[in-house]
Amino acid sequence: MTQIRIPKPISHQKMQDLANLPLFHKLNNRRIIVAGHEVGAMWKAELLAATGAHIDLFLGIPINQEHKRVFDKIENVILHERRWHKDDLKNSALAVCQSISNEDAIAFITAARENSVLVNIIDKPEYCDFTFGAIVNRSPLVIGISTDGASPALGQELRGRLEIMLPQKIAKWLNLAAAWRPKIKKSDLEPKQKRDFWHIFARKALEANIQEPNDELFESLLMQTPSNEGNVSLVGAGPGDPELLTIGALRALQSADVVLVDDLVSQDIIDFVRREADIISVGKRGHKPSNSQDSIIKTMIDHAKAGKNVVRLKGGDVLVFGRATEEIKACEAQGIPIKIIPGITTAQGVAASLGISMTDREYSYKVQYITGSGKNGSLPQGINFDAIADKHATTFVYMPRHTINVFVEKALQSGISRETPAAIIINATRQGQKNIITTIAQIPHCFAEIEYDRPEILIIGDVLKNSNAYHEAMANFKETQKAPELET
Numbered sequence: 001m002t003q004i005r006i007p008k009p010i011s012h013q014k015m016q017d018l019a020n021l022p023l024f025h026k027l028n029n030r031r032i033i034v035a036g037h038e039v040g041a042m043w044k045a046e047l048l049a050a051t052g053a054h055i056d057l058f059l060g061i062p063i064n065q066e067h068k069r070v071f072d073k074i075e076n077v078i079l080h081e082r083r084w085h086k087d088d089l090k091n092s093a094l095a096v097c098q099s100i101s102n103e104d105a106i107a108f109i110t111a112a113r114e115n116s117v118l119v120n121i122i123d124k125p126e127y128c129d130f131t132f133g134a135i136v137n138r139s140p141l142v143i144g145i146s147t148d149g150a151s152p153a154l155g156q157e158l159r160g161r162l163e164i165m166l167p168q169k170i171a172k173w174l175n176l177a178a179a180w181r182p183k184i185k186k187s188d189l190e191p192k193q194k195r196d197f198w199h200i201f202a203r204k205a206l207e208a209n210i211q212e213p214n215d216e217l218f219e220s221l222l223m224q225t226p227s228n229e230g231n232v233s234l235v236g237a238g239p240g241d242p243e244l245l246t247i248g249a250l251r252a253l254q255s256a257d258v259v260l261v262d263d264l265v266s267q268d269i270i271d272f273v274r275r276e277a278d279i280i281s282v283g284k285r286g287h288k289p290s291n292s293q294d295s296i297i298k299t300m301i302d303h304a305k306a307g308k309n310v311v312r313l314k315g316g317d318v319l320v321f322g323r324a325t326e327e328i329k330a331c332e333a334q335g336i337p338i339k340i341i342p343g344i345t346t347a348q349g350v351a352a353s354l355g356i357s358m359t360d361r362e363y364s365y366k367v368q369y370i371t372g373s374g375k376n377g378s379l380p381q382g383i384n385f386d387a388i389a390d391k392h393a394t395t396f397v398y399m400p401r402h403t404i405n406v407f408v409e410k411a412l413q414s415g416i417s418r419e420t421p422a423a424i425i426i427n428a429t430r431q432g433q434k435n436i437i438t439t440i441a442q443i444p445h446c447f448a449e450i451e452y453d454r455p456e457i458l459i460i461g462d463v464l465k466n467s468n469a470y471h472e473a474m475a476n477f478k479e480t481q482k483a484p485e486l487e488t
């Protein structure tokens with residue numbers, strides 16, 4: 001009998017080690033010392049001056065034409081012809097030096113330390129308290145990119161891509177947001193509605209190459225802000241690889257208050273959940289300890305009634321063997337708004353990972369998804385085995401293990417050829433995916449050989465002949481009489 005589990009909170013993963021902490025430094029009207037006379041020092045002085053800081057640039061040589069050309073119009077950079085002195089570092093917010101020699105660098109660092117000033121020695125990361133990285137500047141939006149010196153070129157490439165991605169008018173949108181913040185703060189919107197308002201704003205701002213932002217937009221965004229009632233989204237997480245999440249799924253995860261997750265959802269996907277959200281495990285596994293469907297529905301409804309954005313996150317697609325009907329009906333009965341965000345079902349992930357089409361002009365004109373586990377875990381009554389024996393069909397059997405012997409026996413009785421290609425795919429689209437490719441007659445034996453601890457799906461049909469792995473497997477099978485396991 002299935003053992004009972006109860007819904008259980010899971011904690012977010014610990015933050016990964018950080019090579020550097022990005023901080024955003026207000027420097028307006030602060031004093032900064034820069035030492036050096038070459039391009040590096042000049043560029044840093046110009047960059048730092050853009051923050052509104054007052055820069056003392058100690059050249060150590062007479063001012064030349066190039067210095068004049070660059071700094072002519074930058075009033076907050078004062079050029080000094082003399083070399084820096086350690087007293088110059090007093091009251092400096094930051095200190096930057098393009099050193100001529102190691103001794104010079106060390107003297108500068110020592111002076112900086114004595115004055116408790118953070119220091120950057122240009123092009124010598126081993127001497128730096130802070131580094132600059134690549135910058136995307138759409139102030140007030142500022143994005144800093146660091147690869148900790150591993151590949152500045154990658155930082156620059158990434159900057160280029162972000163520049164392309166960001167709408168032209170993003171700064172205008174942000175200036176409006178800053179002006180609207182006090183209004184929203186003072187409004188009588190509930191905290192969840194305020195969050196929803198800003199998320200709607202953010203989506204519009206990021207899509208907005210066409211729209212010119214203006215104050216009228218404020219009212220229109222307010223109109224679009226949902227009321228304070230809770231809601232449920234049934235979200236398909238795909239078979240495991242986070243690349244297979246839809247944009248809709250990602251958005252739902254990032255605006256959720258509570259996420260109820262199945263065991264089949266991979267940790268890589270749970271990592272996308274908004275950090276402030278409660279994540280509750282409501283796993284249900286055939287023939288393993290499980291949460292009852294009733295307790296899952298109760299947890300879902302209770303949180304929605306408490307005004308939360310509830311995400312019910314399921315492996316694969318929500319509408320394929322996910323008991324979605326019960327959850328939809330329960331929400332409808334309680335008048336709770338429900339949204340369905342479909343996902344990529346395991347069969348699609350499997351076909352893509354094997355590099356084969358599910359339908360094929362030569363081999364298959366139909367695809368069928370069957371469950372091996374009906375009510376009470378037995379083979380569902382009424383499976384049409386003539387359809388499974390159809391030579392021109394591609395069949396995926398979800399939850400195949402516990403009824404596999406009867407399934408294959410009935411398919412053979414209905415006339416499926418013993419040589420029909422079949423494969424067990426374990427952990428599809430995840431790390432450690434395993435493909436066991438063989439023929440239908442061998443399948444019960446293969447299941448008996450492999451231990452059951454990860455999700456597995458069965459695919460049957462001639463479309464497998466389009467995969468190179470199938471031909472390798474058959475050649476190997478003839479030689480050794482053993483079905484091979486192919487790591488992908």
Ligand code: SAH
Nearest residue numbers: 316317320345346398399427428455456457
């Ligand atoms: N809604 C899911 C199916 C849920 S039923 C979907 O659309 O894919 C659960 C079954 O799905 C598992 O027993 C297994 O047969 C299959 N499954 C889910 N994820 C899988 C994966 N990553 N690899 C192999 N099979 C998987």
